[in-house]
Amino acid sequence: MTELSPSLSGMRLLLGVSGGIAAYKSAELVRRARQAGAEVRVVMTAAAEHFVGSATFQALSGNPVRSALWDPAAEAAMGHIELARWATQVLVAPASADFLARYAAGMADDLLTTVLLASAAPVAVAPAMNQQMWAHPATAGNLQRLRQRGVSVLGPAAGEQACGDVGLGRMLEPEELVDALIAQQAGDRLRGLRIVVSAGPTFEDLDPVRFIGNRSSGRMGFAIAEQAALMGAQTVLVAGPTALPTPPGVQRLNVRSAEEMLRAVLDQIDAADVYVGAAAVADYRPVAPRSNKIKKAAEAIELKLIRNPDILATIAEREQRPFLVGFAAETEDVLRYARGKLEAKKLDLIAANQVGLPGSGFDSSDNEITLIWADGEMALPRASKRELARALLEQVAERMPTRDNND
Ligand code: C5P
Numbered sequence: 455m456t457e458l459s460p461s462l463s464g465m466r467l468l469l470g471v472s473g474g475i476a477a478y479k480s481a482e483l484v485r486r487a488r489q490a491g492a493e494v495r496v497v498m499t500a501a502a503e504h505f506v507g508s509a510t511f512q513a514l515s516g517n518p519v520r521s522a523l524w525d526p527a528a529e530a531a532m533g534h535i536e537l538a539r540w541a542t543q544v545l546v547a548p549a550s551a552d553f554l555a556r557y558a559a560g561m562a563d564d565l566l567t568t569v570l571l572a573s574a575a576p577v578a579v580a581p582a583m584n585q586q587m588w589a590h591p592a593t594a595g596n597l598q599r600l601r602q603r604g605v606s607v608l609g610p611a612a613g614e615q616a617c618g619d620v621g622l623g624r625m626l627e628p629e630e631l632v633d634a635l636i637a638q639q640a641g642d643r644l645r646g647l648r649i650v651v652s653a654g655p656t657f658e659d660l661d662p663v664r665f666i667g668n669r670s671s672g673r674m675g676f677a678i679a680e681q682a683a684l685m686g687a688q689t690v691l692v693a694g695p696t697a698l699p700t701p702p703g704v705q706r707l708n709v710r711s712a713e714e715m716l717r718a719v720l721d722q723i724d725a726a727d728v729y730v731g732a733a734a735v736a737d738y739r740p741v742a743p744r745s746n747k748i749k750k751a752a753e754a755i756e757l758k759l760i761r762n763p764d765i766l767a768t769i770a771e772r773e774q775r776p777f778l779v780g781f782a783a784e785t786e787d788v789l790r791y792a793r794g795k796l797e798a799k800k801l802d803l804i805a806a807n808q809v810g811l812p813g814s815g816f817d818s819s820d821n822e823i824t825l826i827w828a829d830g831e832m833a834l835p836r837a838s839k840r841e842l843a844r845a846l847l848e849q850v851a852e853r854m855p856t857r858d859n860n861d
Pocket of ligand 1: 731733736737764765781
């Protein structure tokens with residue numbers, strides 16, 4: 455079995471922690487980043503020290519923590535310019551509204567902002583603040599300036615906030631931030647590509663209140679769209695009915711039935727370099743959905759179903775076709791069926807997974823898949839859907855025909 459390429463090995467991560475309640479989560483972030491192979495050094499702002507003690511970060515990072523610019527002993531050990539040069543990646547998490555304002559203005563009034571000005575490493579920020587502060591035009595303006603300077607903005611997520619408000623402004627979870635760093639480390643492998651991903655179930659209406667659906671959660675497809683965007687692709691997500699939030703940087707088109715999904719995908723396909731069919735498309739739909747609710751009268755009723763179009767196979771028949779990735783969910787003999795499907799649907803790559811096992815497949819956050827292509831295959835160990843999505847996309851980048859740079 456292939457090891458999932460971890461990882462952050464080789465990354466020298468300078469983690470900036472500014473003042474916000476989410477600073478406590480950054481301790482876990484340090485732990486996870488090191489687990490993923492990164493070397494970590496932490497710089498705290500004065501405000502951050504009100505929330506978490508530097509000893510916590512020191513213990514977890516295995517390196518001295520710095521906060522003051524004017525600390526002769528620390529400067530003698532590793533000066534701030536040296537620290538700025540040491541970093542191969544900077545992440546500021548949490549990034550408070552105040553920090554973002556100072557950074558956007560190009561100030562160098564404390565160690566963290568000074569190091570940022572002195573560093574040539576890519577910078578990511580993970581904003582965390584009250585939803586009203588996030589929505590303020592001043593913050594939006596600062597973020598826009600930072601984005602224009604090439605800073606990646608990770609999150610924020612929506613949800614309940616420490617102050618009791620609900621809305622956008624929560625820092626992404628440590629696991630999500632480490633994944634974003636891993637994707638960044640993967641080197642923007644999909645930059646310049648346009649990827650269309652279909653995800654979720656389809657609902658086939660029987661009448662205005664009933665439908666035939668399936669248990670697909672959409673999580674695998676959403677994870678693929680999320681990772682594709684992080685790896686630099688322009689990403690369109692055609693989503694069947696699911697309550698999952700839209701991943702950052704992804705254009706989402708909501709659909710309901712297989713036919714709607716086909717139409718939405720066909721609309722996008724001419725411009726697409728890659729199509730990933732991760733949706734659990736219903737194979738059949740009612741021949742004649744009723745316009746009124748079916749009444750409970752007869753003892754038995756018959757449902758007549760008709761085959762739905764196969765979206766992947768339809769695209770595969772086109773003369774100009776993108777790189778095609780499909781999924782095969784089977785309860786038995788997975789690899790044989792998947793290879794058969796790869797050939798029958800003329801796909802470039804198929805991800806095979808066994809469904810029906812506890813804790814894997816549909817409706818679960820972990821999965822176990824084998825990637826299969828015409829003359830090879832690769833079994834990926836059980837991992838989060840996010841990690842698998844990244845591994846799958848790395849294979850897509852690997853196996854796609856090389857592009858002409860003059861394109
Ligand atoms: O044939 P089967 O449904 O098992 O194939 C699964 C793969 O085909 C998935 O990638 C799924 O998204 C795609 N598919 C499709 N259109 C259908 C049925 C499945 O694109 N009508």
